[in-house]
């Protein structure tokens with residue numbers, strides 16, 4: 107294909123920029139600027155640039171080398187590129203592109219598909235600059251793709267030890283990269299932050315972000331980059347960990363600042379005044395620092411160029427149970443909070459705690475959106491936020507003051523928020539002597555799946571859900587010790603609750619909500635067959651795009667919620683789509699790969715497909731890849747067992763197997779098999795799989811030293827016993 111010369115390329119960009127511009131005067135000004143830029147670029151680059159064929163290393167260097175904070179801010183005016191996780195620093199996921207719109211969306215067709223070659227969860231939003239796409243798959247593998255052809259430019263695998271997948275709670279996922287001055291930044295699952303050359307995929311620098319490898323720290327989130335700094339947090343609060351975020355110099359990888367989210371051992375000096383203040387809200391009788399306290403910042407980190415602040419969404423308590431973590435109570439700052447830090451220094455500025463004294467895994471790590479709204483006649487700079495706890499928050503981001511909160515799903519842990527922004531709690535919700543059907547449960551009313559905000563409709567498009575879980579408080583806490591019935595304890599889970607000792611009575615659901623953040627009310631909804639639907643994208647074409655748990659890519663009218671178009675995706679989608687312009691054409695891309703904490707063990711599709719990026723355009727005619735039928739297998743038969751082993755087998759299974767394999771015979775298997783439907787041969791030879799087994803390169807831990815052969819016999823009894831118990835009687 108003949109490549110257009112630089113002037114043509116610039117003219118293209120300039121023309122399409124103006125095509126989406128609304129005001130005549132600004133168009134005229136842009137026209138002048140555009141012409142000047144064109145001449146300057148031609149003079150400056152001479153002929154050299156013209157030879158940079160699109161997709162060549164020189165072209166990638168030029169295109170990505172120009173991405174800095176100013177470029178990300180400038181791009182927000184046109185949104186021709188998708189240069190950072192949430193599109194712009196405000197993380198709106200609102201594209202001003204309208205070539206694809208309510209009138210022609212029905213003509214969307216596949217342009218190309220690209221296999222990510224992965225079989226675990228894919229959660230990344232692609233980042234795209236002048237047609238060069240960076241997207242991550244499971245195990246933090248980065249793919250650079252030429253969107254003009256749909257072909258691979260390079261891949262980078264950080265080489266995470268696959269047998270250590272159990273060191274994160276919720277699948278071996280990654281939510282994407284950050285791009286800055288010719289470098290691609292990715293957080294590897296094992297806690298390294300890696301800077302790659304955007305043109306070649308070669309490592310430029312690498313830093314271990316983990317402060318203590320004795321704890322199960324991971325990285326799953328996308329780094330945020332601004333003003334020469336790249337910021338990342340860690341996961342680990344289901345395992346006993348202390349949260350923190352770290353800023354590194356984007357050029358060198360040298361640490362610029364670090365801020366801890368919860369206080370450490372109070373007998374040692376506090377890192378800063380914010381830690382000293384926070385320690386007053388914890389009870390030392392709980393020795394929280396031994397288990398880290400939690401507050402891990404594993405997803406949302408949002409930079410605000412207007413106020414030069416960075417907002418951190420902090421995670422749940424570790425353990426979840428406050429009665430064990432901080433027996434006398436207390437808010438346990440800064441769990442379940444939005445915290446504003448000075449972007450240059452990492453110094454604390456303000457916080458707003460959405461869930462004081464978290465007790466339910468109510469993370470506030472969910473993606474934030476920065477918006478300027480008129481509320482009660484006043485212009486306000488706000489953060490829009492829908493954390494796990496089921497309330498939609500509007501917070502003043504200049505000072506952290508509470509504006510409003512309203513539940514967006516049914517909740518039972520609190521009845522609302524008072525004028526000071528304190529939840530009005532239901533006392534039963536944290537009674538450690540009773541079992542509680544927590545609504546929302548630990549999967550959250552909204553998890554990491556990004557929401558979007560369309561200023562034209564004034565609506566936020568929010569993937570909401572319910573996954574029933576019953577919580578029974580434990581009496582005592584032990585760290586990293588396998589205990590019967592203690593969920594995941596063999597691989598380090600330590601949450602202080604027994605899950606589903608009493609079967610939950612509420613029902614699962616998943617829905618897309620169009621939410622008015624000013625009125626704090628639902629405007630329309632789309633109901634789904636299951637929870638765990640994808641993140642959203644909204645556009646000036648009056649559209650909302652979302653992938654679904656049941657394997658569809660759907661476009662709605664953003665104003666009315668009318669479904670306008672859908673395409674099958676082969677498997678459930680959890681990530682959010684991105685849209686961008688290349689050579690005058692608008693594309694929509696979505697990275698698909700069923701997984702995440704719900705998708706490891708459960709599913710809503712009959713088909714399966716490897717991790718794949720699908721790219722759509724009006725008139726696209728590429729054939730969809732063949733999807734294969736999901737081979738669930740038959741309900742297990744033929745394992746001999748002693749029924750007396752079943753109760754103990756249950757307890758060991760819950761401690762060692764349930765986090766990934768779900769309930770045998772009841773769940774249908776997610777991206778990890780359900781053991782009630784796996785082959786008789788596998789279960790008969792279970793010990794050969796459990797100890798130094800063949801699936802270690804797929805993420806199966808080696809249970810040597812953690813389980814005994816006698817334990818495995820009991821697990822076999824539980825699996826076959828459960829299969830027999832649920833088999834329909836003839």
Ligand SMILES: O=C(O)c1cc(C(=O)O)c2c(n1)C(=O)C(=O)c1cc(C(=O)O)[nH]c1-2
Nearest residue numbers: 276279326341342343344402404421702703
């Ligand atoms: O407390 C933590 O450190 C932590 C980390 C992560 C993660 O890094 O993925 C998740 C969670 N918690 C969590 O509570 C949760 O629901 C969750 C879902 C997912 C996912 O990717 O599907 N990750 C996480």
Ligand SMILES: [Ca+2]
Nearest residue numbers: 343344422467
């Ligand atoms: Ca968590």
